[in-house]
Amino acid sequence: MAKEPASAPQRRPLTLRDVSDASGVSEMTVSRVLRNRGDVSGATRERVLAAARELGYVPNRIAGALASQRVNLVAVIIPSLSNMVFPEVLTGVSEVLEDTGLQPVVGVTNYSPEREEKVLYEMLSWRPSGIIIAGLERSPAARAMLENAGIPIVEIMDVDGTPVDNAVGISHRRAGRHIAEAIIAAGYRRIGFLGTMMPHDHRARKRLEGFEEALAAAGLHVEDREFYSGGSALLKGREMTEAILARSPDLDFLYYSNDMIGAGGLLWCLHHGIDVPAKVGLAGFNGVELVQGLPCHLATMDACRLEIGRKAAEIVAGKRLDGVTSGLVIELEPKLEPGDTIRRV
Amino acid sequence: MAKEPASAPQRRPLTLRDVSDASGVSEMTVSRVLRNRGDVSGATRERVLAAARELGYVPNRIAGALASQRVNLVAVIIPSLSNMVFPEVLTGVSEVLEDTGLQPVVGVTNYSPEREEKVLYEMLSWRPSGIIIAGLERSPAARAMLENAGIPIVEIMDVDGTPVDNAVGISHRRAGRHIAEAIIAAGYRRIGFLGTMMPHDHRARKRLEGFEEALAAAGLHVEDREFYSGGSALLKGREMTEAILARSPDLDFLYYSNDMIGAGGLLWCLHHGIDVPAKVGLAGFNGVELVQGLPCHLATMDACRLEIGRKAAEIVAGKRLDGVTSGLVIELEPKLEPGDTIRRV
DNA sequence: TTCTCGGCCGTTAACGCTAACATGCCACAG
DNA sequence: CTGTGGCATGTTAGCGTTAACGGCCGAGAA
Numbered sequence: 018m019a020k021e022p023a024s025a026p027q028r029r030p031l032t033l034r035d036v037s038d039a040s041g042v043s044e045m046t047v048s049r050v051l052r053n054r055g056d057v058s059g060a061t062r063e064r065v066l067a068a069a070r071e072l073g074y075v076p077n078r079i080a081g082a083l084a085s086q087r088v089n090l091v092a093v094i095i096p097s098l099s100n101m102v103f104p105e106v107l108t109g110v111s112e113v114l115e116d117t118g119l120q121p122v123v124g125v126t127n128y129s130p131e132r133e134e135k136v137l138y139e140m141l142s143w144r145p146s147g148i149i150i151a152g153l154e155r156s157p158a159a160r161a162m163l164e165n166a167g168i169p170i171v172e173i174m175d176v177d178g179t180p181v182d183n184a185v186g187i188s189h190r191r192a193g194r195h196i197a198e199a200i201i202a203a204g205y206r207r208i209g210f211l212g213t214m215m216p217h218d219h220r221a222r223k224r225l226e227g228f229e230e231a232l233a234a235a236g237l238h239v240e241d242r243e244f245y246s247g248g249s250a251l252l253k254g255r256e257m258t259e260a261i262l263a264r265s266p267d268l269d270f271l272y273y274s275n276d277m278i279g280a281g282g283l284l285w286c287l288h289h290g291i292d293v294p295a296k297v298g299l300a301g302f303n304g305v306e307l308v309q310g311l312p313c314h315l316a317t318m319d320a321c322r323l324e325i326g327r328k329a330a331e332i333v334a335g336k337r338l339d340g341v342t343s344g345l346v347i348e349l350e351p352k353l354e355p356g357d358t359i360r361r362v
Numbered sequence: 363m364a365k366e367p368a369s370a371p372q373r374r375p376l377t378l379r380d381v382s383d384a385s386g387v388s389e390m391t392v393s394r395v396l397r398n399r400g401d402v403s404g405a406t407r408e409r410v411l412a413a414a415r416e417l418g419y420v421p422n423r424i425a426g427a428l429a430s431q432r433v434n435l436v437a438v439i440i441p442s443l444s445n446m447v448f449p450e451v452l453t454g455v456s457e458v459l460e461d462t463g464l465q466p467v468v469g470v471t472n473y474s475p476e477r478e479e480k481v482l483y484e485m486l487s488w489r490p491s492g493i494i495i496a497g498l499e500r501s502p503a504a505r506a507m508l509e510n511a512g513i514p515i516v517e518i519m520d521v522d523g524t525p526v527d528n529a530v531g532i533s534h535r536r537a538g539r540h541i542a543e544a545i546i547a548a549g550y551r552r553i554g555f556l557g558t559m560m561p562h563d564h565r566a567r568k569r570l571e572g573f574e575e576a577l578a579a580a581g582l583h584v585e586d587r588e589f590y591s592g593g594s595a596l597l598k599g600r601e602m603t604e605a606i607l608a609r610s611p612d613l614d615f616l617y618y619s620n621d622m623i624g625a626g627g628l629l630w631c632l633h634h635g636i637d638v639p640a641k642v643g644l645a646g647f648n649g650v651e652l653v654q655g656l657p658c659h660l661a662t663m664d665a666c667r668l669e670i671g672r673k674a675a676e677i678v679a680g681k682r683l684d685g686v687t688s689g690l691v692i693e694l695e696p697k698l699e700p701g702d703t704i705r706r707v
Numbered sequence: 708t709t710c711t712c713g714g715c716c717g718t719t720a721a722c723g724c725t726a727a728c729a730t731g732c733c734a735c736a737g
Numbered sequence: 738c739t740g741t742g743g744c745a746t747g748t749t750a751g752c753g754t755t756a757a758c759g760g761c762c763g764a765g766a767a
Contacts, residue, residue: 030489030512032753043717048755056714073510078487079433080753082424083722087755098452104443111470120484123468125456139465142423144375165418167375251655281655284629288657310596310626312633377723388747393725401744425723428752 031074040068051076091333092140094124094150101305102322109326110149117334128217134159141166147333153178154219169342171329175220176348183345185328189220192318192351193227196300199353201235203360205270205298210239211257212274214246221274224302228272241265254281269297276301276308279315287312299358314356321349376419385413396421436678437485438466439495441473446650447667454671462679473562479504486511492678498523499564514687516674521693522568528690530673534565537663537696538572541645544698546580548705550615550643555584556602557619559591566619569647573617586610599626614642621646621653624660632657644703659701666694
């Protein structure tokens with residue numbers, strides 16, 4: 018870490034050369050000291066470090082990366098930062114990458130395939146040493162870029178599909194089925210769905226598909242549905258709940274595509290004296306921390322966000338015991354957290 | 363944007379040379395085409411683009427940056443991604459940078475000065491063309507690095523202090539005073555404070571200082587306080603509110619250091635039938651979207667997050683009409699949003 | 708004594724690209 | 738017919754660093 022340099026702000030940016038001049042050794046030796054690589058005597062090491070600190074020298078990784086053909090960056094490409102799920106995945110990634118010398122670099126696609134393509138291209142142009150990217154669905158061009166990148170790729174969040182290389186995630190289809198079965202088992206029969214309109218949120222779509230499959234298997238179906246896009250999810254949850262119950266007052270269960278709108282719905286029900294879970298049951302998805310703060314715990318399903326981040330990072334960092342960095346598919350098991358909004362049977 | 367290449371995954375990574383060979387022109391011409399710079403005839407342009415697409419070539423920005431001494435990256439260094447405030451700032455930054463060719467790169471410090479130093483060093487080693495960094499308080503080493511970087515620096519969120527170069531933010535001290543005055547004007551007298559324990563959240567500290575100043579000026583003081591660290595803020599808000607009201611049942615106002623714990627407190631009060639705002643008034647800080655989803659609107663103060671991100675990005679991008687990129691201090695005015703949790707006078 | 712060997716440090720040649728300049732060509736003016 | 742200027746392209750020389758190798762020197766082995 019650089020300490021404050023004694024010199025005034027310089028015009029010409031500092032190079033290894035400046036440090037080498039200041040310490041009377043070759044640039045190569047300075048480079049060795051700064052990277053802790055190769056043999057350097059304790060005395061010169063000290064001298065070089067002192068000079069570097071004195072000058073406030075910060076190595077130029079651009080030149081370093083070009084010369085060494087190595088870049089310590091891992092691209093992490095996610096759809097959004099406002100959906101708390103993704104910062105949590107990032108936390109898992111950072112944790113594992115922390116002591117590997119690798120560094121995550123985040124790109125955000127806003128659920129747009131075009132932006133994903135652009136972000137990916139941009140990222141690849143920095144020649145990262147690995148890519149962690151959300152989802153399995155992408156444009157042919159994006160897929161081709163991943164296939165040709167020649168670095169470890171990990172597609173995360175989802176395993177319902179064909180990964181380019183590795184995948185770490187849960188089966189959203191199965192998660193949807195699972196919760197539907199729990200709802201049916203609890204005796205609910207007239208079921209409504211509330212979700213987002215985003216056509217590119219494939220995971221929400223798959224959950225709904227799995228959900229409907231399980232209902233169908235029990236001779237049931239989604240009786241009414243309500244969609245939204247944009248805005249405060251919590252508020253939308255309130256509004257949508259009001260709307261769907263006004264339209265279909267007989268519904269006895271509301272399944273929300275995420276916890277945030279679920280929480281809004283729950284607050285609305287509580288505020289309007291609706292008996293949860295006796296008269297109406299509720300469930301969301303993701304297991305976000307927020308639901309723990311509500312007066313009544315929303316049923317939800319943990320999406321294993323932290324673990325997904327960790328496992329993905331382990332793969333790109335080559336940290337797995339078996340050393341495998343290609344062709345892996347790791348399916349995690351989301352746990353149903355019944356909370357207080359599903360009847361106990 | 364690259365389309366899918368016909369070739370199989372190559373061993374040797376592609377270079378300009380491969381494209382130049384494939385299209386029968388010099389590397390320089392390929393470079394010109396790919397960067398849209400200099401004169402190239404329409405015919406060769408097409409030929410080159412076709413070859414590049416065919417091969418799936420992605421330019422190597424590392425080499426490009428080294429040769430041109432220009433890097434299209436802007437480092438954005440923030441304390442956290444889980445506090446929704448920062449993703450929102452990022453949104454503002456991205457919006458403005460979108461059509462400038464610049465790209466934000468995020469670094470997270472977790473409110474730790476040591477990590478900030480490390481992240482900053484790391485970022486500087488990529489020679490970004492600008493830095494946007496949260497807060498004004500930092501280690502001497504970090505400050506020195508900023509001073510010597512020789513690029514536009516914008517310190518954001520806060521203007522109560524001495525910026526290294528530019529600053530865009532609000533005065534948290536003044537914001538604290540402002541809300542205290544509103545509380546006093548509404549007739550509240552026995553005031554409690556609930557906040558975070560983080561010693562490095564200087565902005566929360568300054569708000570509290572301003573808050574206490576204004577109370578003192580009116581002959582009042584904070585009668586009780588409650589601190590937390592970590593965990594679900596919403597849940598903590600509930601618990602802390604219960605604790606402080608159990609200990610000091612006479613309090614008639616609770617000031618929360620952020621909206622999240624404020625929301626938890628509000629939910630607790632509503633759930634326990636406490637008359638808000640008649641018996642107890644509440645206020646938070648930040649104006650996060652979430653509060654709009656609550657059954658009753660928490661009083662809050664907008665921290666101008668989006669605007670801060672935009673203005674900061676405009677400075678580093680040299681987008682200001684006056685062209686100034688140095689020595690600016692832009693103070694934004696946070697608006698008090700009284701909501702439903704402060705008595706109307 | 709000579710020979711090896713390992714620790715320490717320097718030299719050279721890339722890495723893949725672009726700035727700057729050079730070149731060839733053609734149209735058009737004189 | 739020659740000169741001139743602009744367009745289209747090529748050539749050269751780095752950018753700041755590191756890989757690879759080479760050299761020197763002193764200590765211990767033969």
